[in-house]
Each structure stands twice: as C-alpha cells, then as structure tokens.
Amino acid sequence: MHVPNFTGLNYTNVFLQMPVAAYICDDHNNLVAYNPAAEKLWGSIPVIGKPCEKHSQDDEFTIVRPDGSKSIVQAHITTLPDTAGTVVILMDITAQIDDDNREARLAAIIESSDDVIISKTLGGYITSWNKAAEKLFEYTEDEIIGKHITTLIPEDRHAEEDIIINRIKNNLRVDHFETIRITKSGKLIPLSITVSPIHNRKGEVIGASKIARDISKQKQSEERLQMYAENLEILNSVGQIISADLDTQGILQKVTDATTQLTGAAFGAFFHNEVNEKGESYMLFTLSGAPREAFEKFGMPRNTAVFKPTFEGEGIVRVDDITKDPRYGHTPPHYGMPEGHLPVVSYLAVPVISKSDGVIGGLFFGHPEPGRFTIEHEKLLAGVASQAAIALDNAKLYEEVKSLNAKKDEFIGLASHELKTPVTSLSGYLQLIERNMPAADLNNTFIKRARQQVIKLTSLIEDLLDVSKIQTGKLPFSFTTFNFVQLFNDAIEMMQHNNPSHTIRAEFDANQLLIYADQQRIEQVIINLISNAIKYSPDAGLIIIKGQATNSKLKVSVQDFGIGIAKDQLKRIFSRFYRVENLAAHMSGLGIGLYISHEIIHRHHGKIWAESELGKGTTFFFEIPLQQNGDR
Structure with a gap:
C-alpha cells in the first residue's frame, strides 16, 4: 500500500477505504499510489515509480498473480479534481463472467433439451417456456407466457396443481410424478414431471421450475406388455378350460363362446370337419351370440373364394368390410349372404389346423359394424386355434394321454429321487467343508452362499414335485x-x-x-x-x-x-x-x-x-x- 499525496481536496481516506482496487499514475504514466484492495488483487507489492500499463476505458483483461491464480478485471479511468495524473479503478468481474457463462450454458441446455422445461410463479403463472414445450404443447412462447399453468392441466386434474404448489412453498421437490396434461389442440399426453423450488438471493422460494418428459411410448409399451400378459393368461385359461373337456362338442362350444367374447364379435361359429363311421366327411358346428336356427336353414358354408383360405388352411382372413372385398359376392345362387342371414360387415376367420390331421375346422366371426377386429385379435385367435386343435386331438387320444401321464408321473418320481440324492449329498459336503474351514478363511462367505442356494434348489424341487402331484391328484396328506x-x-x-x-x-x-x-x-x-x-x-x-x-x-x-x-x-x-x-x-x-x-x-x-x-x-x-x- 502506498498513500497518495493529494493536494487541495483530501481524498486519502476515501482512496484507502475503497472496496475495489484503485491506483494512481502521474502525468508521466508512472505508478505513484495504490490502495489495499489493489495490493490484494495483484497479490504482490508493486514498485512505486514503475510505469503503469496503459488501459482504455472499460478495457477487460486478466491479472495473473504470483501464485498462479487469475482474475478477470475491467478498468475504469478517471481524474480527480486538483490532482495530477490518472486514477485507474479495477473491477473484479470474474464472478460476474462466471455467472453470465453459467446462465448462457444453462439457457443453451434448456433450449436444446428434448424435455419440456417451464418455470412459473407461486401463483401458477408461466414465466419461461423452452422449444420442447412449444413442440409438445403446441403453444408458442408469446402465446403462453403469462398464462396460468392450468391452461395445460385437464380440468379433472386441477387439484394436482394445489398439491404441487403447496410442496414447493414448503421448499420440497416433486419427483417423477406421472400425470396427464393437455395440448393446445386438446390432445391428452401422459407425462412424468419433476418440479423444484426457485429461490432468490435470500434463499426465499419465489417460484417453481418444471421438467416434463413425454412418456407416451413408455405407457404404450407398458400397455402392450400388459396386453400380452393378459392375452397369455387368457390363452392359458382357455387352454385349461378346453383341455379339461374330452367331449368334442363341449370343446367346440367352449372355444366358440370364449373367442366370441374375446373378439367382441356379434356372433361366432366353429365349423368342424368330421368324418363319420362310413368315412364320409361332413361339418358340425357350434354357435355363440346367435341361435342355431339362424344358420341351420342356410346349410353348411361352401368352399367359396371367401371361405377357401380358411377351409384349406391358407391363413387367417380379417376384413374390415367383407361386402367390399374383391372375393365377395361372385358365387351363385346368392352372390353374397343369403336373404335373412345375420348381417356381417366385419369378418374374421381362423383355420384350426392339427399337426396330425391337417385342417380340422375353422373359427368364423362377424359384426354388423366395420373395422371391429384388429391384428391383436388375429394373434390371440391364432393361439386359441392352436390350443383348440390340440384339445380336439387330445379328445381322440385320451387313452394314450392317460398312459403317457402315468409314464410322466413315474419319470417325475424317478427324476426327483435322482435330483434330491445329489443335492442332499452336496449339502452334506458343504456342511463338512464349512465345519473344517478356519473361521478367518475368506471362502467361508462363498460356502454359506452355496449352502443357501442348495437349500433354495431343494425347496424348488419339492415344490415342483408338489405341483406335479396336485395336477395328478396324488398330493399325499396324513391327518x-x-x-x-x-x-x-x-x-x-x-x-x-x-x-x-x-x-x-x-x-x-x-x-x-x-x-x-x-x-x-x-x-x-x-x-x-x-x-x-x-x-x-x-x-x-x-x-x-x-x-x-x-x-x-x-x-x-x-x-x-x-x-x-x-x-x-x-x-x-x-x-x-x-x-x-x-x-x-x-x-x-x-x-x-x-x-x-x-x-x-x-x-x-x-x-x-x-x-x-x-x-x-x-x-x-x-x-x-x-x-x-x-x-x-
């Protein structure tokens, strides 16, 4: 620190107490004085009389201290009345530039983010809006800034905003809250939102920032997985129902009833190729959603262009409007559906194919409205048709199945005995190893884990045996x-x-x-x-x-x-x-x-x-x- 020698007005105390760095150069541009803040900024004691660096007004430059630390400063140049020379004030703007850079980076991140980023006041009025928000909600920034956040919330979910704001006011975050929001065009979109408090310099909560992610695809995937799981369960359920029946007519009726209900058809029919005692082929059928009288007067369906793919096992036929299909209406004498036939617009037909006997029948579904059947119905019915074919084969091979089941039970009993013996031995060996192993041996942990896994394996074997016995009605009980x-x-x-x-x-x-x-x-x-x-x-x-x-x-x-x-x-x-x-x-x-x-x-x-x-x-x-x- 070097005290200046001012003449006229006494600025010495002001100069020394200034919170910012300042120094004085004489009219020959030599250093004549500096204050403590300047000494601290430079990190060293400057030499009086040393030439001053020349800076222009508002010049920004970097000071490198002897210890290697740096500061970015801005020069402000002035003269004092009744003094000779120039006063240079150095403002340390490092923190300001860091803040500006941080804000610029944050703004760039917000604008380029694929997630919706919105800020709002505690009153719920929107104060910022990024490009992703504009893309998702269809509102431009000019349209939405200043509007209330409930503009984006369906009416039946307005209570959610009160809950969120109350948490924010209490300085609490809302993490990954799944909800529904509405776009400008009225489209409902599932979102996962995270809401955080915005604080002022005093730490007071003054608003909220919201990050929202469109989870439509995730929800669709979850719904598809759920649908697949439910369809699988349905298939298993139908399979259990029809496999429990060894009567052909009973199987056909159960399959027809179940599939008609699953597809939402107005009515369904199962036409079954059957060979009688004389070796003659004819067709039996079952109906669901309509009385048998509705079909009996029309006889059996013929192998027309519409029915041919089903009767010959070429594949599933699904048509949104069968009356507009190029294969429809070309065969005499009816050239389409006979008079009095139940109205059919949506049409779905699935062949039932046995691995041993080929096409053994077909499932046919109709609805008076167009476009009622979907690709998912096709997939579901393909599974049911396969199970129906198996069930019908099982009905014919019942005696053989009983024999095979007896052999299966014998095999499971033998397999369980053969599995339990080595597993029991393995458990015993592991116990011997554990007993003879020093307590400090690191392998003790692995031995214990191995024993736990053997216990789990033993339990699984016993459970599987119990399930097998339940299925065969042989689970033993001793009262x-x-x-x-x-x-x-x-x-x-x-x-x-x-x-x-x-x-x-x-x-x-x-x-x-x-x-x-x-x-x-x-x-x-x-x-x-x-x-x-x-x-x-x-x-x-x-x-x-x-x-x-x-x-x-x-x-x-x-x-x-x-x-x-x-x-x-x-x-x-x-x-x-x-x-x-x-x-x-x-x-x-x-x-x-x-x-x-x-x-x-x-x-x-x-x-x-x-x-x-x-x-x-x-x-x-x-x-x-x-x-x-x-x-x-």
Missing part, C-alpha cells in the same frame, strides 16, 4: 391330531432364526389348540406365507403373524409392510406359476408357493385369501375348520 400352537411357535422360531433381517411378532390367543389336520402341510403353508412376507418387504423389518380360534374355525393371518399387491391381481396370485406383475420382477421364485398353499387349504376344506394396498403391505389369511373329516 393326525396335534397341538397347533406348538407348531405355530416352532415354525416362527425357525423362520426368525433363518431371517435375522426381519422381526417376526407372533400373537395367539391360546396356549394349546388341538386340531385334526396334516401337520406337515399346515406348517408348509405357514412357512410359505412368512417367506413371501419377508421376500416382498425388503425395506420393512416387521412381520406380524396372528392365530385365532373360534368354536368351529382356526384363522391365521400373516401381515407384512412391504410393496403390496394391486387389487386387480389379488384374485390371480394363487394361480400356478403366477407372479405379481411390475413390482418384483427381480425377485427369485417360480410363482408356485401360493398355488400349493391354496391346494393344501382347499384339501382341508378351508379357504385362503389376501388383502393388500400398494406401498403399504399385504396380509394373507387362511381358515380351516377345527372339526373335519379330512383325507384319510
């Missing part, structure tokens, strides 16, 4: 009288020991309860329900299991506080190989534990069910009568 409370407590103690990550709290209103049931199977149900509760509540540490006895029934409940199950899936969770969709795809299991539990409780003349709420957990219940005949 005895035992103390249920003892079984209840023993099962919980074992599960608690094997699952230290969770606390299992037991509640029973008696110390002893004698019941007549299969002790091993009831224990299997309890362990399975507790295992499920632990698996599907990874972030919740408590499982509550309760038992309650009345004069005639025993009721047990197992409650977790995990991910929960959607209501529309609760009826399906006891189906064979069914797993809850979209919630725990990463969790292991075959989806047969609840199926086996359902069969066990059913065989005890009881019932099993579940109550659940997504995100809050699930409670499974089962009831069995205290006095029952059982399966002896």
Whole structure:
C-alpha cells in the first residue's frame, strides 16, 4: 500500500477505504499510489515509480498473480479534481463472467433439451417456456407466457396443481410424478414431471421450475406388455378350460363362446370337419351370440373364394368390410349372404389346423359394424386355434394321454429321487467343508452362499414335485391330531432364526389348540406365507403373524409392510406359476408357493385369501375348520 499525496481536496481516506482496487499514475504514466484492495488483487507489492500499463476505458483483461491464480478485471479511468495524473479503478468481474457463462450454458441446455422445461410463479403463472414445450404443447412462447399453468392441466386434474404448489412453498421437490396434461389442440399426453423450488438471493422460494418428459411410448409399451400378459393368461385359461373337456362338442362350444367374447364379435361359429363311421366327411358346428336356427336353414358354408383360405388352411382372413372385398359376392345362387342371414360387415376367420390331421375346422366371426377386429385379435385367435386343435386331438387320444401321464408321473418320481440324492449329498459336503474351514478363511462367505442356494434348489424341487402331484391328484396328506400352537411357535422360531433381517411378532390367543389336520402341510403353508412376507418387504423389518380360534374355525393371518399387491391381481396370485406383475420382477421364485398353499387349504376344506394396498403391505389369511373329516 502506498498513500497518495493529494493536494487541495483530501481524498486519502476515501482512496484507502475503497472496496475495489484503485491506483494512481502521474502525468508521466508512472505508478505513484495504490490502495489495499489493489495490493490484494495483484497479490504482490508493486514498485512505486514503475510505469503503469496503459488501459482504455472499460478495457477487460486478466491479472495473473504470483501464485498462479487469475482474475478477470475491467478498468475504469478517471481524474480527480486538483490532482495530477490518472486514477485507474479495477473491477473484479470474474464472478460476474462466471455467472453470465453459467446462465448462457444453462439457457443453451434448456433450449436444446428434448424435455419440456417451464418455470412459473407461486401463483401458477408461466414465466419461461423452452422449444420442447412449444413442440409438445403446441403453444408458442408469446402465446403462453403469462398464462396460468392450468391452461395445460385437464380440468379433472386441477387439484394436482394445489398439491404441487403447496410442496414447493414448503421448499420440497416433486419427483417423477406421472400425470396427464393437455395440448393446445386438446390432445391428452401422459407425462412424468419433476418440479423444484426457485429461490432468490435470500434463499426465499419465489417460484417453481418444471421438467416434463413425454412418456407416451413408455405407457404404450407398458400397455402392450400388459396386453400380452393378459392375452397369455387368457390363452392359458382357455387352454385349461378346453383341455379339461374330452367331449368334442363341449370343446367346440367352449372355444366358440370364449373367442366370441374375446373378439367382441356379434356372433361366432366353429365349423368342424368330421368324418363319420362310413368315412364320409361332413361339418358340425357350434354357435355363440346367435341361435342355431339362424344358420341351420342356410346349410353348411361352401368352399367359396371367401371361405377357401380358411377351409384349406391358407391363413387367417380379417376384413374390415367383407361386402367390399374383391372375393365377395361372385358365387351363385346368392352372390353374397343369403336373404335373412345375420348381417356381417366385419369378418374374421381362423383355420384350426392339427399337426396330425391337417385342417380340422375353422373359427368364423362377424359384426354388423366395420373395422371391429384388429391384428391383436388375429394373434390371440391364432393361439386359441392352436390350443383348440390340440384339445380336439387330445379328445381322440385320451387313452394314450392317460398312459403317457402315468409314464410322466413315474419319470417325475424317478427324476426327483435322482435330483434330491445329489443335492442332499452336496449339502452334506458343504456342511463338512464349512465345519473344517478356519473361521478367518475368506471362502467361508462363498460356502454359506452355496449352502443357501442348495437349500433354495431343494425347496424348488419339492415344490415342483408338489405341483406335479396336485395336477395328478396324488398330493399325499396324513391327518393326525396335534397341538397347533406348538407348531405355530416352532415354525416362527425357525423362520426368525433363518431371517435375522426381519422381526417376526407372533400373537395367539391360546396356549394349546388341538386340531385334526396334516401337520406337515399346515406348517408348509405357514412357512410359505412368512417367506413371501419377508421376500416382498425388503425395506420393512416387521412381520406380524396372528392365530385365532373360534368354536368351529382356526384363522391365521400373516401381515407384512412391504410393496403390496394391486387389487386387480389379488384374485390371480394363487394361480400356478403366477407372479405379481411390475413390482418384483427381480425377485427369485417360480410363482408356485401360493398355488400349493391354496391346494393344501382347499384339501382341508378351508379357504385362503389376501388383502393388500400398494406401498403399504399385504396380509394373507387362511381358515380351516377345527372339526373335519379330512383325507384319510
């Protein structure tokens, strides 16, 4: 610091106390004074009398200090009255330039982003609007700035804005909220939005920034996956229904009824090629959505240009308006549909083809309105037709199937014995290795994991065997009288020991309860329900299991506080190989534990069910009568 020698007016104190760097050059352009802020800015003590660098007004340049740090400064040049020389004031604008650069980069990112980025006041009025928002919502920036955000929100969702604003006012974010918004043209678009508070320099919340992503494709994919899953379930369901019937007419009627309902057809028919005892070919048919009298008077369909692809197995025929199809209406005597025939505009026909017998019939569907059938109906019916063909073949080969089933059961029994023996040996060897391995050995962890996997494999083998036995009606039961409370407590103690990550709290209103049931199977149900509760509540540490006895029934409940199950899936969770969709795809299991539990409780003349709420957990219940005949 060098104090200037001013004459006339006394500017010394002002000069020294200036918060910005300043120095004075005499009329020969030599340094004569500088203030403490200048010394700090330069990072060194300058030499008085040294020539000053020449700068013009508002000149911007970089100062490099001896320690290598830098600052960007702007020069402001002036003269003071009654003094000789020039005063140069250096404004450190590094932070300002960094802010400007940051804002420029942010603006560029916002404008080039594929996501919608909007800002609004706490009152909900839009203050900024990027190109992606303009593209998605169809409003230009001039059209939308100053408008209320509810311009983009469907009327039935206006309450969402109040909830979002209240969170923002409390300095809370809204993350990945899935909702629906509306465009200028009235199109509804599914979005995932994240809303964050905007603060002023004092840290006060003054508005909100919103990032929105169009998830239409994601939703469409989810809907397609859901549709495929539902179609697969339908196919499995139809397959089970028709495969359970060995009567040809019964199979045909079930297939016709199910497919007519699935396609939304006004009526459907199944024409079946059948050979009688004399070797003569004729066609039987079943109807759905219309009385048999509506078709009988017209006889069997002929091999016209419209029917030929179906009767000869060339493929599926789907026409939005059959009356406009070039193959329609060229065959005498009707040249189209006979008078009095049910009106058909939308037309769909699927051949039913057996691998052994070729075309064995066809499914035909009609609707009086055009364009009622879709490609998805084609895919679904192709699967049903395949299953129908198999079911019809099975009806003819019933005796052979029974023989094959007997051989299959024999094979499963043999395979299970052969699988369980090496798995049991493997488990024993692993236990020996674990016992003889030093505690400090790092391989102990891998041995324990290997044993856990062997236990899982053993459980899967036993479950698969149980499923096989259920299907063949050979699942063994052994009914005895035992103390249920003892079984209840023993099962919980074992599960608690094997699952230290969770606390299992037991509640029973008696110390002893004698019941007549299969002790091993009831224990299997309890362990399975507790295992499920632990698996599907990874972030919740408590499982509550309760038992309650009345004069005639025993009721047990197992409650977790995990991910929960959607209501529309609760009826399906006891189906064979069914797993809850979209919630725990990463969790292991075959989806047969609840199926086996359902069969066990059913065989005890009881019932099993579940109550659940997504995100809050699930409670499974089962009831069995205290006095029952059982399966002896």
